[in-house]
Amino acid sequence: MDVSQTIRKRRAYRSLDPVAITDDLIKDLARHAQLAPSCSNNQPWRFVFVYDPRALKEMHAALSSGNVWAQASSMIIAVFSKEEDDCVIRDRVYHQFDVGLSVGFLVLRATELGLVAHPIAGFSPKKTREILGIPKEYKVITLIILGKHAETLSPVLSEKQSSDEKRRPKRKRLDRFVFLNRFTSQ
Numbered sequence: 001m002d003v004s005q006t007i008r009k010r011r012a013y014r015s016l017d018p019v020a021i022t023d024d025l026i027k028d029l030a031r032h033a034q035l036a037p038s039c040s041n042n043q044p045w046r047f048v049f050v051y052d053p054r055a056l057k058e059m060h061a062a063l064s065s066g067n068v069w070a071q072a073s074s075m076i077i078a079v080f081s082k083e084e085d086d087c088v089i090r091d092r093v094y095h096q097f098d099v100g101l102s103v104g105f106l107v108l109r110a111t112e113l114g115l116v117a118h119p120i121a122g123f124s125p126k127k128t129r130e131i132l133g134i135p136k137e138y139k140v141i142t143l144i145i146l147g148k149h150a151e152t153l154s155p156v157l158s159e160k161q162s163s164d165e166k167r168r169p170k171r172k173r174l175d176r177f178v179f180l181n182r183f184t185s186q
């Protein structure tokens with residue numbers, strides 16, 4: 001077992017080379033997402049794996065302008081769920097939390113396979129629903145952009161995106177989010 005190595009290797013790269021999409025790859029990623037824990041084992045996550053070149057091209061219309069780099073992806077995975085499919089305990093609504101866990105598992109598996117799986121929020125859920133036929137009652141949470149990390153920098157990246165490509169964006173120090181025994185405000 002070396003989960004730690006995979007976690008440290010994962011990056012949200014934006015310079016992408018194509019990768020062959022096979023049924024086996026889709027099943028492999030889906031089987032890892034499937035094993036995520038969820039409230040009452042409700043498994044609220046839903047995924048559309050978009051890899052047909054024509055469908056993929058249609059999905060480019062749903063990307064925000066800052067995500068032009070994602071047009072180089074070989075597969076876009078639309079991730080969606082609805083509140084009724086998972087626990088709601090007073091003000092605690094769990095479907096997006098559980099979907100996040102399954103996406104985490106999928107992303108780590110993709111990383112282990114040598115791929116880039118980059119979740120984005122910069123997209124139009126409305127256009128995504130229209131293009132993919134996803135009913136209105138579902139919330140489209142993210143698109144996962146899949147490809148292989150290219151050695152050469154994508155020419156469409158902004159300055160900030162180019163520098164993020166070379167060096168992992170900084171994380172908060174542990175003492176900003178870890179509390180021992182009791183919460184303390186800084």
Ligand SMILES: Cc1cc2nc3c(=O)[nH]c(=O)nc-3n(C[C@H](O)[C@H](O)[C@H](O)COP(=O)(O)O)c2cc1C
Nearest residue numbers: 010011012013014067119120121122123142168169
């Ligand atoms: C929910 C979510 C939304 C994100 N949205 C975008 C996005 O729209 N465009 C983008 O280029 N990166 C997006 N990212 C990637 C983050 O910018 C990236 O994970 C962060 O800068 C840390 O970099 P790292 O993952 O390489 O460590 C998103 C990541 C997450 C988890």
